[in-house]
Amino acid sequence: MVSWKLLKLPGRDVAGLGQNLTTGEDVTLTSHEDESALAYNVFALSALTGGPGIPIYHWHGKHTNKYILIIDLRGPSLEEVFEKNGREFKTPTLVYLAEQLVARLQYIHGRSITVGKLTPYSCSVGSQQWRSPQLLIDRFSPPAGAQTFAQDLNSLGELLLYFCNGFVTWEQFQVARKNSHSFTPHGTLSVFICELLSQNPPNYPRLKLMIEHMYNSLDVPERFLPFYNNERFMSARIDSTGVLFAHLEKHLAKIGCEVKGHQSCLCEMVPSSLGLILDLYYELFIRLRPRHSKGLYLVRAHHLPNRLWRDLRWLITATTKESTMKQKSFADMIYSFLTVLFETVPHYRIYWTEYLLSQAHRQRELEVDFNRRQAWVSTIRHWEIELHRLKAMPPEWLVV
Incomplete structure (x- = not known):
């Protein structure tokens, strides 16, 4: 049973704030006009589970005469x-x-x-x-x-x-x-x-x-536009690539030591530590991505997409002894990160799609809600079709 802590009530067009007391994650609360509007949002978000840019729905109900929906923390x-x-x-x-x-x-x-x-x-x-x-x-x-x-x-x-x-x-x-x-x-x-x-x-x-x-x-050089920049991200942007890799190694090593020594639960570090690792990886992908706008790039074992997947799989394995709720919280963030890479670093889409397909299977296994479990079946099919389409691309689109 998940417990929620209310931090700020939502208004008509203003989101509220809450906290998942099991995982410690902050969540967004939205207010809806009536019960039918709330029910339609629950239906839509449940059916669209796993879609890029679709927040995950957690809970709905009535509180102080407000019809409230709890979803992933949004900006x-x-x-x-x-x-x-x-x-x-x-x-x-x-x-x-x-x-x-x-x-x-x-x-x-x-x-x-x-x-x-x-x-x-x-x-x-x-x-x-x-x-x-x-x-x-x-x-x-x-x-x-x-x-x-x-x-x-x-x-x-x-x-x-x-x-x-x-x-x-x-x-x-x-x-x-x-x-x-x-x-x-x-x-x-x-x-x-x-x-x-x-x-x-x-x-x-x-x-x-x-x-x-x-x-x-x-003729714009970038096909993505971050809508805001926090202090941590701006400091990362002025660091050299070597410094970013050093920061990444340091944080991964710290997590490895804590997991090995059983000093703390890895899931308790979500979202702060994992969020920092994903920030560093994202900056590296944006900085090191190919400059050609078209084509699907084939990578070797030591290249960044494979390194990312190796680290993510290791982190996922480290959480397998935790509760289903904590595993799901961890998996949700990783899945969302991969959807962002799919949209903003398109050169490696054939790899992002393979990783998303693998994660979608895991998400389905972790899901306890029947309707959302069925939605993950549709999402798996979506990524299977996308992967088939990408693998059928003409050879001239592949860049080694």
Whole structure:
């Protein structure tokens, strides 16, 4: 039985904060209008378990007349990020938002689920530094009648239109739209936004091709954009690569000594120690990744992707004697980390997919909830299909 500690109650568009007393991890609390809205969010998050950018659902119930849902700890909402950026997103950021949210909708629609209404409050960035380039969808609206996938894409178009026009508030933008005020998208995203607002059935290959063309027109060196940087991460960015490797070895050796000497439970170090290791690995991957934008790279045993997987498997093995809840907490973080690498370091996707497939099998074994266990079966199938697709790529796409 998991116990939760309430640290901060959620508001209408403001997330609350809690803590898992079994693992010590912080979690996010979201508030929902009524029981039906809560039930739909529980259904959607359970069915989408394992999807990149989908937070893991932990508990739901009623507290002080609020319908509350507990999910993984998330970072700031897109509205908060927008505010911190002076209510202006540059074009590369908008294209990146479009790419991430199109990927989310494609995965969600693949499970025959609709989001309902995308708002700057229903999307957030990851809480950990290594997850900050990944957008999360953590709120779903119950279908109002026959909600369609095209309406979800229209909702994404409205969201991008809002960010393009820099309104004072989302509410002000909604009022203007209800009063039939038209806003013509301009610049690089104009054709893309018009396509989203057209109410046409989803054509994801076409949308992804349009995003690729937008990136090419911008000639941006990075295909990921961390939305915030903490002090620890910024200090890592100015360290030399050799220093980063030395830090990584030191932290892994420390964990090894503690596990060998039974001085402490490895799972008690989640998320701080594991989070630090993943931060270091992520900075190394971003720093050392190939500069060519296309192609799947084949790596040798001593290369970074294989080294990461070796260390992760060792850490996973070290937790096997712990409770299922603690093992699952550890596995959840590792799985989420691999989804971030899959999206932001695409050169090694054939390896990330193999690792994700392996972890999805483990997640299914650890899952105690029947519905989420079934969702992991679908997730396993998703990664099997993706791995088959990548292995069938033409030889000219493989870089040795």
